Amino acid sequence: MISRLVSPRDILLLVAGAASMYLLSAWFLIPDRITVNTHFNQYPIALDHTTAKLSGRATTTVYTTRHATRTINQFRTATVTETVTETVAPEPTNSIDLAPVIPETTIIQHAPGWTVFRNLYMAHGTLYIVTSDREAFPQIRTMSSTGIAFKNNPDNIEDRDATPENMDFLTPEEAKDLWGPDFTIGETFNRIVSVEGSTWLFNDPRQFLHHYYHLVAELLFGAWAIWTGSFTESSYDTVFQYADVYSPPPKVDRMIFVHSDADGWRDSPGFDAYFLRAAFPSTTIEHAEDWQDRVTMSTTNTSHDDFYSATHQRAWHFPLVLLADRSGAFRGQSCGSRTQRTASEAWEAMITRGQLPGLAVGGWWSPIRKAVWKFAALRVGGPEAMILPMTQLPAPETIVITYISRQAGNRRKLIDEDHEGLVSALQELVDRKGQGWEFQLLEAEKMTKDSQVRAVSRSTIMLGVHGNGLTHLVLMPPSRLSTVIEIFYPEGFAHDYQWTTTALGMTHFSVWNDTYHSVFDKPSVHYPEGFQGTEIPVHGPTVAKLIEDRVEGRL
Ligand SMILES: *[C@@H]1O[C@H](CO)[C@@H](O)[C@H](O)[C@H]1NC(C)=O
Numbered sequence: 237m238i239s240r241l242v243s244p245r246d247i248l249l250l251v252a253g254a255a256s257m258y259l260l261s262a263w264f265l266i267p268d269r270i271t272v273n274t275h276f277n278q279y280p281i282a283l284d285h286t287t288a289k290l291s292g293r294a295t296t297t298v299y300t301t302r303h304a305t306r307t308i309n310q311f312r313t314a315t316v317t318e319t320v321t322e323t324v325a326p327e328p329t330n331s332i333d334l335a336p337v338i339p340e341t342t343i344i345q346h347a348p349g350w351t352v353f354r355n356l357y358m359a360h361g362t363l364y365i366v367t368s369d370r371e372a373f374p375q376i377r378t379m380s381s382t383g384i385a386f387k388n389n390p391d392n393i394e395d396r397d398a399t400p401e402n403m404d405f406l407t408p409e410e411a412k413d414l415w416g417p418d419f420t421i422g423e424t425f426n427r428i429v430s431v432e433g434s435t436w437l438f439n440d441p442r443q444f445l446h447h448y449y450h451l452v453a454e455l456l457f458g459a460w461a462i463w464t465g466s467f468t469e470s471s472y473d474t475v476f477q478y479a480d481v482y483s484p485p486p487k488v489d490r491m492i493f494v495h496s497d498a499d500g501w502r503d504s505p506g507f508d509a510y511f512l513r514a515a516f517p518s519t520t521i522e523h524a525e526d527w528q529d530r531v532t533m534s535t536t537n538t539s540h541d542d543f544y545s546a547t548h549q550r551a552w553h554f555p556l557v558l559l560a561d562r563s564g565a566f567r568g569q570s571c572g573s574r575t576q577r578t579a580s581e582a583w584e585a586m587i588t589r590g591q592l593p594g595l596a597v598g599g600w601w602s603p604i605r606k607a608v609w610k611f612a613a614l615r616v617g618g619p620e621a622m623i624l625p626m627t628q629l630p631a632p633e634t635i636v637i638t639y640i641s642r643q644a645g646n647r648r649k650l651i652d653e654d655h656e657g658l659v660s661a662l663q664e665l666v667d668r669k670g671q672g673w674e675f676q677l678l679e680a681e682k683m684t685k686d687s688q689v690r691a692v693s694r695s696t697i698m699l700g701v702h703g704n705g706l707t708h709l710v711l712m713p714p715s716r717l718s719t720v721i722e723i724f725y726p727e728g729f730a731h732d733y734q735w736t737t738t739a740l741g742m743t744h745f746s747v748w749n750d751t752y753h754s755v756f757d758k759p760s761v762h763y764p765e766g767f768q769g770t771e772i773p774v775h776g777p778t779v780a781k782l783i784e785d786r787v788e789g790r791l
């Protein structure tokens with residue numbers, strides 16, 4: 237089952253995630269086969285000379301990136317990034333309404349479904365990229381979509397494809413014609429209003445928001461990966477791709493759920509709201525209604541007989557914005573064909589470009605994890621663990637085994653006797669081991685959210701049946717032994733928690749009753765009959781033995 241013929245280095249490589257193996261091997265195992273593609277796909281760098289020139293303020297150093305596509309062999313390409321350092325003036329407040337030339341849109345980072353822009357515009361619901369070089373931008377379908385719900389029919393993929401109503405290009409001249417001052421009626425300012433600070437714009441349908449897993453472990457997880465990577469200095473020349481310069485990314489001033497009302501992103505147990513407010517306490521949240529205000533206020537009303545409002549369009553300007561789009565992520569190779577996890581596009585792109593700090597221990601995610609711990613009144617301290625590989629982290633003083641039970645729910649749960657057998661096998665294990673071992677049964681419905689977070693924040697091993705509760709793994713502390721054990725109906729498998737676990741540098745096992753698989757022999761995605769049922773078998777002693785072997789270094 238588990239090959240013992242692997243070196244610690246191999247383990248580390250695999251810890252980085254089976255998905256990224258292809259990228260790692262591309263870079264480190266066959267470097268001599270890399271040739272630079274003659275089609276050098278370079279986005280416009282994220283500098284705004286127009287506004288820089290307008291400002292008389294002190295200058296700051298800005299790191300920006302260029303992405304290039306390299307051909308590794310006839311089947312594979314990879315993206316590399318160069319960091320460009322330039323000294324510019326900060327963008328002055330309100331410069332936008334005076335700008336003689338409408339500042340062009342630039343891209344700081346892009347992966348399918350995840351794009352960080354400077355100077356993105358919105359009028360009448362359309363997102364506008366203002367550029368004199370539209371060929372330099374990624375395909376619109378990898379950045380945006382209609383944002384409608386995902387359905388299981390062939391037309392749906394096409395129906396989700398962005399139209400020019402969702403996103404479009406304007407040249408700076410066209411933008412000036414539309415939004416510049418009309419001197420004939422005495423106007424002096426551009427009809428552009430800045431939504432200052434930074435914005436996360438979520439174009440996802442409501443369908444994927446009101447679930448703890450999708451909101452936290454996909455949307456926020458991917459957003460934080462690309463956001464962190466956008467502002468981390470690149471260093472991609474080491475095997476484990478540590479970006480060793482970590483400075484916190486800009487704070488997120490607002491998140492906008494374009495297609496969801498206030499209820500639409502809240503899950504019924506309430507963990508979405510808890511997590512989001514704990515991790516981003518100062519962030520303002522706007523909903524579809526708020527977005528609609530902005531849409532209406534920038535819409536030209538042609539039936540109006542007032543000359544002014546009928547002919548003059550107004551635009552909103554987003555100086556710094558992350559656009560997250562679920563359909564866009566599915567256009568990518570990783571999400572679309574390997575993991576089905578939207579966050580994997582952001583995560584893999586940042587790793588390839590060497591811009592995710594503390595990859596091997598999920599250090600990039602640490603600010604979020606710590607914010608939530610702190611909210612739950614936990615002492616937050618200890619080593620930052622930003623750049624250490626997992627194997628160099630200390631083992632925890634106490635091995636805490638946390639079993640997240642789903643037995644109170646009405647689907648996807650264990651056979652009752654097997655649940656009891658599992659609890660007693662784990663209890664027997666910690667009793668036998670004695671000091672330094674602890675078992676906790678986490679029954680979410682009987683606990684406050686704070687106490688759940690506290691329980692998870694001390695867990696070395698977390699286990700449970702495939703389901704939302706396992707999302708708590710994003711709050712586990714990194715240690716040499718951090719492990720997630722996911723119980724599936726035999727033959728069943730899905731990537732949700734497996735991918736997320738490995739993205740944080742932790743070890744994952746899938747249990748099928750009395751057998752198990754690791755990332756070394758990961759099963760294929762499969763939903764057999766019984767997957768969602770209430771008769772999932774598990775052999776407690778097998779799980780206890782797996783934990784013992786893992787803790788004692790045999791796995
Ligand atoms: C456009 O203007 C007309 C006349 O003032 C008004 O009745 C109508 O509601 C307006 N439409 C929109 C979409 O604001």
Ligand SMILES: *[C@@H]1O[C@H](CO)[C@@H](O)[C@H](O)[C@H]1NC(C)=O
Binds near residue numbers: 749750773774775
């Ligand atoms: C689960 O494993 C145990 C131990 O090997 C076995 O006795 C039991 O029949 C298995 N259950 C199923 C449903 O396969």
